[in-house]
Amino acid sequence: MTDPLISPPAAERHRSADLPPLPVTVDTVIFTVLGEELRVLLVRRAESRFLGLWSLPGGFVRPEEALEAAALRELRDATGVTDVYLEQLYTFGDPDRDTRGRVISVAYVALLAADRCPLVPHELEAEAQWFSVYELPALAFDHPRMIQSGLERVRTKLEYTTIGLQLLPATFTLGELQRLYEIILDRRLDKRNFRRKLKLLELVEETGQKRSDGRGRPAALYRFRRIDFVQLRERGIHVPF
Amino acid sequence: MTDPLISPPAAERHRSADLPPLPVTVDTVIFTVLGEELRVLLVRRAESRFLGLWSLPGGFVRPEEALEAAALRELRDATGVTDVYLEQLYTFGDPDRDTRGRVISVAYVALLAADRCPLVPHELEAEAQWFSVYELPALAFDHPRMIQSGLERVRTKLEYTTIGLQLLPATFTLGELQRLYEIILDRRLDKRNFRRKLKLLELVEETGQKRSDGRGRPAALYRFRRIDFVQLRERGIHVPF
DNA sequence: ATTCATTTGTGTCCCCGAGACACCAAACGT
DNA sequence: ACGTTTGGTGTCTCGGGGACACAAATGAAT
Numbered sequence: 001m002t003d004p005l006i007s008p009p010a011a012e013r014h015r016s017a018d019l020p021p022l023p024v025t026v027d028t029v030i031f032t033v034l035g036e037e038l039r040v041l042l043v044r045r046a047e048s049r050f051l052g053l054w055s056l057p058g059g060f061v062r063p064e065e066a067l068e069a070a071a072l073r074e075l076r077d078a079t080g081v082t083d084v085y086l087e088q089l090y091t092f093g094d095p096d097r098d099t100r101g102r103v104i105s106v107a108y109v110a111l112l113a114a115d116r117c118p119l120v121p122h123e124l125e126a127e128a129q130w131f132s133v134y135e136l137p138a139l140a141f142d143h144p145r146m147i148q149s150g151l152e153r154v155r156t157k158l159e160y161t162t163i164g165l166q167l168l169p170a171t172f173t174l175g176e177l178q179r180l181y182e183i184i185l186d187r188r189l190d191k192r193n194f195r196r197k198l199k200l201l202e203l204v205e206e207t208g209q210k211r212s213d214g215r216g217r218p219a220a221l222y223r224f225r226r227i228d229f230v231q232l233r234e235r236g237i238h239v240p241f
Numbered sequence: 242m243t244d245p246l247i248s249p250p251a252a253e254r255h256r257s258a259d260l261p262p263l264p265v266t267v268d269t270v271i272f273t274v275l276g277e278e279l280r281v282l283l284v285r286r287a288e289s290r291f292l293g294l295w296s297l298p299g300g301f302v303r304p305e306e307a308l309e310a311a312a313l314r315e316l317r318d319a320t321g322v323t324d325v326y327l328e329q330l331y332t333f334g335d336p337d338r339d340t341r342g343r344v345i346s347v348a349y350v351a352l353l354a355a356d357r358c359p360l361v362p363h364e365l366e367a368e369a370q371w372f373s374v375y376e377l378p379a380l381a382f383d384h385p386r387m388i389q390s391g392l393e394r395v396r397t398k399l400e401y402t403t404i405g406l407q408l409l410p411a412t413f414t415l416g417e418l419q420r421l422y423e424i425i426l427d428r429r430l431d432k433r434n435f436r437r438k439l440k441l442l443e444l445v446e447e448t449g450q451k452r453s454d455g456r457g458r459p460a461a462l463y464r465f466r467r468i469d470f471v472q473l474r475e476r477g478i479h480v481p482f
Numbered sequence: 483a484t485t486c487a488t489t490t491g492t493g494t495c496c497c498c499g500a501g502a503c504a505c506c507a508a509a510c511g512t
Numbered sequence: 513a514c515g516t517t518t519g520g521t522g523t524c525t526c527g528g529g530g531a532c533a534c535a536a537a538t539g540a541a542t
Contacts, residue, residue, distance in 0.1 A: 020304055021262040024334075024345055060260045063343060067334035091332040091347050093265075093308035102304060104265055104345070106332050175519070192521070193501065200499085216518030217508035416490070433492070434530065441528085457489030458537035 023103045026071040027058030027143065029150030030084065030110035032117050032130060033167050033183050039130040040147055041112075043078050045140055046127075049100055055140040056147070057128075058105070071108045079128045080118045084110040085166040090149055097142045105141075109150045111166040158184055162203060165224045171207050173219035174198065264344045267312040268299030268384065270391030271325065271351035273358050273371060274408050274424050280371040281388055282353075284319050286381055287368075290341055296381040297388070298369075299346070312349045320369045321359040325351040326407040331390055338383045346382075350391045352407040399425055403444060406465045412448050414460035415439065 030041045042054040057078040061070040068086060075081045089107040097103070117130065131137065133151060136144070157163050158181065167180055178194050198204055204222040212218035271282045283295040298319040302311040309327060316322045330348040338344070358371065372378065374392060377385065398404050399422065408421055419435050439445055445463040453459035 021264045022302065022304070023260070023262045024265065061263065061334070061345075063261055063263070064336045066336060067332065067345070088331060090329060091308065093302070093347070095305045095307060104302075104308070104347075106334070106345075173519085190501070190503085191519090192503085195520080196522090197500090212509065213518080215510045215516070217510095217520080219519055414490085431530070431532085432490090433532085436491080437493090438529090453538065454489080456487070456539045458491080458539095460490060 023101075024061045025058055025103055025105045026061055026067055026074060026108060027056040027105050027146060028071050028075055028086070028108040028110050029056055029089065029147050030075065030079075030081065030112055031133075031150070031154060031167070032112045032114050033180055034114045034117060034130055036179070036183060037132045037134075038151075038183050038186075040133055040136075040150075041079055041081070041128060041130055042137070042139070043128045050140040053140045054129075054131075054137045056107075056143050061106075067106050068108070071106075071110075075110065081110075081112060081116075083116075084112050085163065086110045087153075089146070089153055092142060092146065094142075099141070105146075107146045107149070109153055111154070111163060113167050113169055115169040155185060162224070165203075168224075171209070171221045171223050173211060173221060174204075175219055177204070177222070264342070265302045266299055266344055266346045267302055267308055267315060267349060268297040268346050268387060269312050269316055269327070269349045269351050270297055270330065270388050271316065271320075271322065271353055272374075272391070272395060272408070273353045273355050274421055275355045275358060275371055277420070277424060278373045278375075279392075279424050279427075281374055281377075281391075282320055282322070282369060282371055283378070283380070284369045291381040294381045295370075295372075295378045297348075297384050302347075308347050309349070312347075312351075316351065322351075322353060322357075324357075325353050326404065327351045328394075330387070330394055333383055333387065335383075340382070346387075348387045348390070350394055352395070352404060354408050354410055356410045396426060403465070406444075409465075412450070412462045412464050414452060414462060415445075416460055418445070418463070 032039050032041070041057060043057050045051055045053050045055050057075050058071070059074040059078075061067060065073070068088070071086060072082070072084075075084065087109050089109045091104065091106045093104040095102050097105070118128075133147065136147065139147075154163070164177070164180055164184070167184075168176060174195060177198075178189060178191065181194070182189055203225060205225050207221045207223050209221045210218040211221055273280050273282070282298065284298050286292055286294050286296050298316050299312070300315040300319075302308060306314070308329070312327060313323070313325075316325065328350050330350045332345065332347045334345045336343050338346070359369075374388065377388065380388075395404070405418070405421055405425070408425075409417060415436060418439075419430060419432065422435070423430055444466060446466050448462045448464050450462045451459040452462055
């Protein structure tokens with residue numbers, strides 16, 4: 001048996017009573033593609049510090065609450081958003097990142113399809129808005145960094161996973177899917193190469209229906225075929241076409 | 242101005258005084274390649290709970306300490322390891338992940354070249370050891386999951402970054418470099434393809450010296466040429482040769 | 483000194499995915 | 513019927529990825 005007397009400091013180090021615990025928050029960078037723009041949902045701060053500034057939806061983690069559950073709860077309470085794709089991004093913990101004092105923040109990225117966006121929910125129009133990622137207002141704390149990280153994460157994973165499909169309704173046209181990619185990646189893609197890759201990957205299948213959007217030839221409607229992400233990587237996928 | 246009386250709960254939610262802060266720890270999965278095996282450094286727990294079990298080096302974050310600084314400090318104190326490559330992995334926060342109560346743990350991955358490994362440092366032989374990742378002892382908490390995540394991270398990044406070079410001394414032979422990749426990825430690679438890719442990427446350069454390891458033809462010694470990670474990705478790199 | 487074992491070092495061929503590129507089809511409005 | 517708009521399709525070329533075999537340089541053993 002190890003004798004605890006050998007190194008008392010080591011034995012003490014792990015006693016939570018000895019060190020003050022820290023405030024822990026979650027913050028969520030939630031994206032959607034709306035009106036031909038990649039947007040992020042921001043809320044107006046009601047707290048005295050930074051009052052009136054915009055910030056990411058988030059808040060303190062409760063004592064018996066999982067981190068992801070906290071992120072979902074804050075998202076629901078502040079914006080009405082539920083049932084989103086959610087993925088942990090990074091934990092920010094620099095001692096001076098929050099002017100209120102030392103706060104650890106676990107950041108999440110979320111994706112929400114445009115047809116499920118609360119545009120003006122619970123009459124909070126003035127308290128929550130979707131901003132273009134290229135035209136952000138003044139933000140509290142280190143939230144600009146979080147948004148930047150979230151954007152990089154989404155762009156990266158767009159290339160080798162199917163998260164992009166989280167941002168579309170259940171059925172969609174190939175034109176819409178391509179526009180989604182172009183808006184997020186901020187560059188134009190070749191239509192034929194894009195479709196060739198889709199066929200190769202067998203990511204989507206026709207529903208048999210068509211949709212006409214006013215002018216132009218009607219487009220075939222597709223739906224997502226659930227595919228294992230791992231299979232994608234193993235097939236050596238590189239999705240930005 | 243927003244009237245704070247409209248939604249007192251929202252206004253209160255962000256006051257750290259209202260919610261008990263949480264204990265926050267850092268834990269580090271530190272890898273090396275030693276004796277033809279991928280190994281992880283574990284320490285024997287001195288604390289009463291889980292006494293005698295092995296665990297990842299880690300401990301509580303101090304009130305004014307950055308997360309990464311905490312990870313480095315715990316690593317140094319528990320194992321004597323300094324100056325390592327360190328990268329944040331994931332934050333584990335399930336309410337029941339630590340039997341001592343609710344503890345948030347920010348996990349890090351570290352890489353240490355074999356020639357800098359403390360083998361039997363500070364006479365703590367019995368308190369810290371390098372274990373093969375395929376033959377782990379019983380571990381405290383959710384540390385097996387952390388090691389698994391760390392392993393996946395290292396394998397993934399081996400493919401599109403140069404972190405592998407963190408695990409070798411300043412000069413090395415191409416055989417050593419290839420063996421490193423084979424051990425981490427746990428599969429054999431083709432020598433000619435491996436070298437062709439290295440030349441293509443201009444990752445390493447000859448030092449002009451040679452080394453003879455006892456038997457066999459002497460191998461040329463190489464050194465790492467610092468290269469921007471981003472450039473690698475842009476050049477469409479896929480390193481496992 | 484010769485032989486053997488061991489490790490280093492090198493080039494070619496084939497396949498497949500990636501990117502560049504242009505035209506016809508189907509609907510709508512006038 | 514004509515113009516406008518959007519949807520839908522095939523080919524060629526280039527380059528990286530994987531499979532593959534043999535000679536060269538050394539040390540050890542005899």
